[in-house]
Amino acid sequence: MNTLNINNVSLVYNNGHQALHAINLDINNGIFGLLGPNGAGKSSLMKTLVGLQKPTQGQIFFNGTDVVKNPLEIQKQLGFLPQYFGVYPKVSAYNLLQHLAKLKGIHDKKKRHEQIMNLLDKVNLIDAKNKEVHTFSGGMKQRFGVAQALLGDPKIVIVDEPTAGLDPEERNRFNALLSEIGEDIIILLSTHLVEDVRNLCSNMAIIKQGTIVAQGNPTQFxxxxxxxxxxxxxxxxxxxxxxxxxxxxxxxxxxxxxxxxxxxxxxxxxxxxxxxxxxxxxxxxxxxxx
Ligand SMILES: Nc1ncnc2c1ncn2[C@@H]1O[C@H](COP(=O)(O)OP(=O)(O)OP(=O)(O)O)[C@@H](O)[C@H]1O
Structure with a gap:
């Protein structure tokens, strides 16, 4: 079981804007939904939790390791699925995963191939492995995004507004995939789509103006x-x-x-x-x- 413990975390940006106010959360394996309107502080919190920016105050522990003092430790075990990828180079899905896997430090050629094929299978893109990613549909691109986020077997994955722009069928397919991988790792899902949180998350928090105003199980709410x-x-x-x-x-x-x-x-x-x-x-x- 992976654990992410957040104690009293606050963040003040250099311009004096306080984006996070005394956040306390305990997160375990599964999909944790972070729900809040635009500007509420979702991205600020996610980046802080995984050591990409330092909190002004407070402590964060990932599997017992201090994230603030030792951010590289969590980053080695982190996968990231952004809302949209930028421009894709004109290379096939397989070759792009090869490239990203090398960047993630998976140097053994055989292991790299095996992992890529397993991931392509998991996200149902085996048949499209030789197609260039820029020709994929929105849903295929998001599933490719999941495959790249899972390279290197991360223990924690950040997912930012993943279903924006997907049609209902692709959205369902994508959510089923997320739900399957969320069994063994922590997935932090940042969204303003309440329905996705209802369908996917056993735990959630609502963030408003940098403060967690509620946390718990969607059914209890x-x-x-x-x-x-x-x-x-x-x-x-x-x-x-x-x-x-x-x-x-x-x-x-x-x-x-x-x-x-x-x-x-x-x-x-x-x-x-x-x-x-x-x-x-x-x-x-x-x-x-x-
Ligand atoms: N680098 C920064 N310097 C100063 N203020 C910032 C910085 N980044 C974000 N902010 C401010 O902090 C607040 C929270 O922003 P954040 O991006 O975390 O919100 P969000 O909930 O992720 O919003 P969105 O859904 O629109 O991405 C906003 O008022 C934003 O303007």
């Missing part, structure tokens, strides 16, 4: 809202009034009408109950004062 959410279709004028008197957690267009969902222990007049989902939980935390 949903259960905590049972019997507390109410919905109503509304007009623009009525919305102003509702805003003053109710704790509105989301406003959504459903079939061309604005629907508001409110959090309350009792059902407000003219509202109907709603079955809570993770998106409601996410909005509840985002819209509550920190």
């Amino acid at each position: 949903i259960e905590a809202l049972q019997g507390k959410l109410w919905q109503k279709a509304t007009s623009k004028n009525e919305l102003l009034k509702l805003d003053q008197n109710h704790n509105i957690i989301s406003k959504q267009f459903i079939e061309r009408a604005m629907h508001v969902t409110v959090l309350s222990d009792v059902c407000p007049t003219e509202f109907i109950p709603v079955t809570p989902n993770l998106e409601h939980a996410y909005f509840t935390y985002l819209n509550s004062a920190t």
Whole structure:
């Protein structure tokens, strides 16, 4: 079992902006979802956790090793899957993996070949191994991304907004793959797609303005809202009034009408109950004062 322990981590950038405030998290094998809006501090936290930037304060331990004092140790065991790859050189998937494997220090030719073939098989790209990666579809590119991230058997993999731009079928296929590899290693999944976290993660945290406002199991978050959410279709004028008197957690267009969902222990007049989902939980935390 791999462990990542984060104690009281804060980060202030050189321009004085505080991106992280006293973060505490304990993460084990599996897919850990980090959910937050743009600018909340997801990238800052991920980069800090894997030693790519030093926290201003706090401690991080990966499998007992101090990441702040010894960042190279975690980086040797790290895989990274960015949202989009930059420009691909005009080489085949197999040859590109060869090149990346050499950069990762896999020098034994036979082992390198074996590992590449296993990974191509795992991500279902064996048949496309001689095709140039720039000709791949978005989903194939993401699966190729997984293969390169897994070169060298990393124990921790960072995945940044991986399903952006994928069609529903490719997204499902990609999520199934992520779920399979997440059994034996830590995967840190940074996203603002609540549905991906619901489908993939047994543990998650919600980050808002550099602070973790909630952490736990997605199911617990949903259960905590049972019997507390109410919905109503509304007009623009009525919305102003509702805003003053109710704790509105989301406003959504459903079939061309604005629907508001409110959090309350009792059902407000003219509202109907709603079955809570993770998106409601996410909005509840985002819209509550920190
Ligand atoms: N190098 C930097 N110097 C100063 N401020 C920074 C730096 N990098 C990020 N920030 C600021 O820190 C805050 C958090 O940024 P970060 O990129 O971590 O957010 P994020 O949640 O990953 O957002 P996104 O989803 O848009 O990538 C933002 O206000 C950003 O402007």
